[in-house]
Amino acid sequence: MLNTFLGHQWKGFFRARGKGTSIAVQIIMGLLIVYLLGCALVFGIFMDNLIQHFMPGRPVMEVFNGLILYYFALEFLSRMQIQELPTLAIVPYLHLRIPKRKLVNFLNIRALFSAFNIFPLVLFFPFIFMNVMESYGSFAGWMYLLAVVSLSVFNNYLALYVKRLSISNTRFVIAGFLVLIGLGLLEYFKVFSIAAVSNQVFSAIAQQPLIALVFTLGAVAVFVLNASYLRKNLYMEELHAGEARKTSTDYPFLDRFGAAGQLAALEIKLILRNKRSKSTVSKGLIFIFYGLLFYKQKELDENSFGMMLFAAVFMTGNMVLLYGQFMFGWQSSEFDGLLSNKVSVRNFIKAKLLLFNIASTVLTLVVSLYGLISWKILAVQFAAYFFSLGIAPILVMYMATFNYKAIDMTSGSSFNWQGVGATSMLMSLPIFLLPYLFYLPAKMIGGPFWGLAALGIVGLIGFLTQSFWVEVLVKAFNKRKYKIAEGFREK
Amino acid sequence: MIVEIKDLKKVYAGRTVVNIPELRINEGETIGLVGNNGAGKTTLFRMLLDLIRPDAGGIFSKNENVASTDEWKNYTASFLDENFLIDYLTPEEYFIFIGSLHNMTRTDVEQYLQRYLEFFNGEILNSGKYIRDFSKGNQNKVGIAAALMQNPELLILDEPFANLDPTTQIRLKSLVRSLRTTHQATTIISSHDLNHVTDVCDRIILLEKGQVIKDIQTTENTLMELEAYFSA
Numbered sequence: 001m002l003n004t005f006l007g008h009q010w011k012g013f014f015r016a017r018g019k020g021t022s023i024a025v026q027i028i029m030g031l032l033i034v035y036l037l038g039c040a041l042v043f044g045i046f047m048d049n050l051i052q053h054f055m056p057g058r059p060v061m062e063v064f065n066g067l068i069l070y071y072f073a074l075e076f077l078s079r080m081q082i083q084e085l086p087t088l089a090i091v092p093y094l095h096l097r098i099p100k101r102k103l104v105n106f107l108n109i110r111a112l113f114s115a116f117n118i119f120p121l122v123l124f125f126p127f128i129f130m131n132v133m134e135s136y137g138s139f140a141g142w143m144y145l146l147a148v149v150s151l152s153v154f155n156n157y158l159a160l161y162v163k164r165l166s167i168s169n170t171r172f173v174i175a176g177f178l179v180l181i182g183l184g185l186l187e188y189f190k191v192f193s194i195a196a197v198s199n200q201v202f203s204a205i206a207q208q209p210l211i212a213l214v215f216t217l218g219a220v221a222v223f224v225l226n227a228s229y230l231r232k233n234l235y236m237e238e239l240h241a242g243e244a245r246k247t248s249t250d251y252p253f254l255d256r257f258g259a260a261g262q263l264a265a266l267e268i269k270l271i272l273r274n275k276r277s278k279s280t281v282s283k284g285l286i287f288i289f290y291g292l293l294f295y296k297q298k299e300l301d302e303n304s305f306g307m308m309l310f311a312a313v314f315m316t317g318n319m320v321l322l323y324g325q326f327m328f329g330w331q332s333s334e335f336d337g338l339l340s341n342k343v344s345v346r347n348f349i350k351a352k353l354l355l356f357n358i359a360s361t362v363l364t365l366v367v368s369l370y371g372l373i374s375w376k377i378l379a380v381q382f383a384a385y386f387f388s389l390g391i392a393p394i395l396v397m398y399m400a401t402f403n404y405k406a407i408d409m410t411s412g413s414s415f416n417w418q419g420v421g422a423t424s425m426l427m428s429l430p431i432f433l434l435p436y437l438f439y440l441p442a443k444m445i446g447g448p449f450w451g452l453a454a455l456g457i458v459g460l461i462g463f464l465t466q467s468f469w470v471e472v473l474v475k476a477f478n479k480r481k482y483k484i485a486e487g488f489r490e491k
Numbered sequence: 492m493i494v495e496i497k498d499l500k501k502v503y504a505g506r507t508v509v510n511i512p513e514l515r516i517n518e519g520e521t522i523g524l525v526g527n528n529g530a531g532k533t534t535l536f537r538m539l540l541d542l543i544r545p546d547a548g549g550i551f552s553k554n555e556n557v558a559s560t561d562e563w564k565n566y567t568a569s570f571l572d573e574n575f576l577i578d579y580l581t582p583e584e585y586f587i588f589i590g591s592l593h594n595m596t597r598t599d600v601e602q603y604l605q606r607y608l609e610f611f612n613g614e615i616l617n618s619g620k621y622i623r624d625f626s627k628g629n630q631n632k633v634g635i636a637a638a639l640m641q642n643p644e645l646l647i648l649d650e651p652f653a654n655l656d657p658t659t660q661i662r663l664k665s666l667v668r669s670l671r672t673t674h675q676a677t678t679i680i681s682s683h684d685l686n687h688v689t690d691v692c693d694r695i696i697l698l699e700k701g702q703v704i705k706d707i708q709t710t711e712n713t714l715m716e717l718e719a720y721f722s723a
Contacts, residue, residue: 246624247581266577269584334578336537336540337575342593
């Protein structure tokens, strides 16, 4: 029976709709996972060298032991966010002559098929094999491995259990990250150390390998808890996470922009109330940390803004890039209605520009905190801001009129390639390259600050002539609206 | 005359799905569009609403080609399918949005909805759900009520009786009738339910493979005539 279920899942995966076009994407996905696993493996093999390099003078074992609990805490939070509940899969079987026990078993086994469960093995096994077994004997090594596998299984079922219980797991994950950051700070200021606890626990396993069985017991306990919960709640409506009562909301500050403001308010609701758009936009917020990677003292001193400009464009314009990439596919399910109602195309376009401009402005204000490092960063960011304000949205919207792929709003955006077409893939390229078209020549002539000024001025001109570009976009939209609408109807 | 169709043609993959040399629809008419699946009803509606481009000819609403101006949107309301709803809004938000397109204030909309409490049967308003979480029948009700709310001169509904419960079907019929008597609205309805269309419409247009093969004023014999056609 279990094989039949898994067989159906397998078929479901390979016969998924729209698979013909996305086979290349599947391959890329596969390669990506293999690549990540490869990275984890390399990381695992060279872990003792890495530890010695980054934490010189500390005993390797102590650092390794200290890291394990942190790894699993992070892993748990990522699972909460990314791992999907394999529940819908059983709906077609609920009414058939199949005992509940088997369905629950299937759900539980199905849940093990997740890349999350392979990573710890690849990451920790080499180190355990090479270092732990070497120092403490092979029995201790195997028990170490058992502890790691048990922790992974424990996380696997605990994440699913919490997800099934809790209404809003996003809030949970954010709270979890805050707690983790807090613990990290406590660690840093040497108030309280999880690493020390982790180290104590795993050193104990090294001495007394049988202690590892405690983790196994924990994993079994969570498995049983999850299974019994499932058996008691094997009803279609209870398998999903609980739902809160929905209320109407208003964004009065947008009213001053008239009809375009109303459409922008509509789009804000679209973003907040659909899983795919919400996760796309919230993921964009992570990119405001790009500055930490790209803003380097050396480059600031040399006034070489090339790479910094890249980061600045990405940070100030990430809403334009990430959300604009799938434009107008976000509205694919109501597109016919928008076209046949009394919505003017001009306002429709203006609303989107308004939304992009608000987003870029807010993002720029937030990343202005980087200005504390150096005023030069502010100069770079404001040049990028004007670009994201005046040029990028118009470019993105123009390319959007060539995008005929509907977006399925119900699934999350992590590793979701549905609706990704050639246009959306290529869209980001000109956005990244175009700033240099203005920056580089002016830099050659007058120096880096002239480069920034040129970019800023061009962006500002684009913004001030926005009403002209709106007309261009309206024309482009009207020319291809039948094709867009047709594409959106075939989901 | 409010709508005029001239030499209209739409071809999909070599197959002609709509081919109407001439058709005129007058103000105040209630028209039932019938025909089996694939007869071209929805395609015709979509061309009427400028959602797909005709391969030849055109549709003129008040003498203006619907594909070249937006003028018709001022007096035309329609509900074809769920793609017309904005499914992540609550019904109230959706009504207020549609109302705002026709310069109705929030209070106008709320007042208007009072008249439809019976039609909604207590299931639509204050339900605490987004439109996407409603059953298909209730989604239909939201779409139909939003269309009626626009006080249209031209109302276009694609299979409005499908998925509705019997009580609501009867209420919908009386709503359509009152639209005609109160302000001479023109209504075009497609349906597979011959009883309903002959009951509420005063003119029946029968499509087959994209062509108009019957165009008759409704009499007491119409139902039998249609049944004879469809059972043949």
